[in-house]
Amino acid sequence: MTTLNTRMMLAGIAMAVSAFGAQAEELRIGTASLGGAFYPVGQAAANLVNKHAPDYTMVPVVTAGGTENPRLIGNGEVDIAIGNANTSFFASQGMPPYQDNIDIASIGTLHSSILHIVTLDGSDVTSISDLKGKRVAVGPAGGGTLNLLNDVLSVHGLSFGDITPSFLSYADGFSQLSDGAVDASIALSGFPAGAVIQTSTTTDIAFVDIGREKLDEIIDQFPYYSIVxxxxxxxxxxxxxxxxxxxNILITQADADEDKIYQITKAIYGNLEEFATENANARQIVASEAYDIAVPLHPGAKRFFDEQ
Known part of the structure; x- marks a missing residue:
């Protein structure tokens, strides 16, 4: 994780001085690659912590995304992270793609991420089946895109072996789509996604339709997904x-200090209007949904929500 550690060192010093002269502990929030929604959401959440949690400061860290983030929580490289609900549940249970269970807890819900499957307007890729034999930017290795894409391919009788994948950040993947280096680019992100918007300003794009019948089939097989x-x-x-x-959800170590997580939860979920002003995806947050997350709610987070 050399790249991650370098970014963390560049992000700031491990301790900062608060307005009261006491040392504030600096926390790291794992996000995803640039060009998606996780990084700006994490940045907005960090700003709320910096403003409303006097004992802590927080910096956003670029990571590979939703699949890697539970691992980073487990090994202590980040303190808080944004995770996909499905992969976070898999991590807590030790289900593939995780070899062992990771001792994580949830803090609250965030926005929904959608699977963007995008090609150039006029391309011969008009359906999922057309991806067979094509060059596809599938997001970074360790990103949450891979699990959803694999499930989408499977209901169409395809697998990763039927495409030529490029493991790139969303920004780089959509840049390669514009340049014609790949036939399709895929991102699991909130909407509107920065990488998609940026590409659409210079290139005519088209969205590949999964099809309602196949969407229903996916939901039947994998009920932790949703149709949006x-x-x-x-x-x-x-x-x-x-x-x-x-x-998407916020996750942390299951044994993280209760008061710390209470302060973090209060700073973020106690200021949702401010959160939504800074980041449009935050407008989708329903705080009470924290009780419905499959990953157990951290006691510090539960204390905050119980008070509301």
Missing amino acids: EVPAEAYGTDGPLTVLGTK
Whole structure:
């Protein structure tokens, strides 16, 4: 994790001085690659902690994303992280792609991420089946995109062996789509996703439709996913998009100090209007959904929500 450690060192010193002259402990929040929604959401959450939790400061850290983040929590490289609900549950149970269970707890829910499957307008890729034999930017290794994409491919009778994957950040993957270096680019991100918007400003793009029948089949097999309606104005499409999605959550170490997590939870979820002002994805947060997360709620977070 040399790259991650370098970024953490560049992010700041391990301790900072608070307004009261006492040392504030610096925490790291794991996000994802640049170009997706996790990093700006993490940055906004960190700003709330810096403002409203006097004993702590927080810096966002670029990571590979939703699949890697539980591992980073488990080995202590980050203190808080944004995770996909499905992969975080897999991590807590020691289910593939994790070899052993990771002792994590949830803090609260965030926005939903959707599976963006994008090609160039006029491409011969108009369905999932058309991805066979194609060059596909699938997001970074360790990102949450890979699990959803694998499940989407499986219901179409395909596997990763049927495509030529490029493991790139969302920003780089969509840049390669613009350049014609890949035939399709995929991102699991909140909407609108920065990488998709940036590409659409210079290149005509098209969304590959999974199809409602296949979406229903995916939900039947994998009930931790959801079907999400994306309004036309999000990407300037002719009509709303019906896509596959998954909830995102904040996670931490299960044995993290209760008062610390209480302060972090209060700083973030006690200031949702401010959160939504800084980041549009935060408008999707429903605080009470914290009680419905499959990953156990941390006692410090539960104490905050019980008070509300």
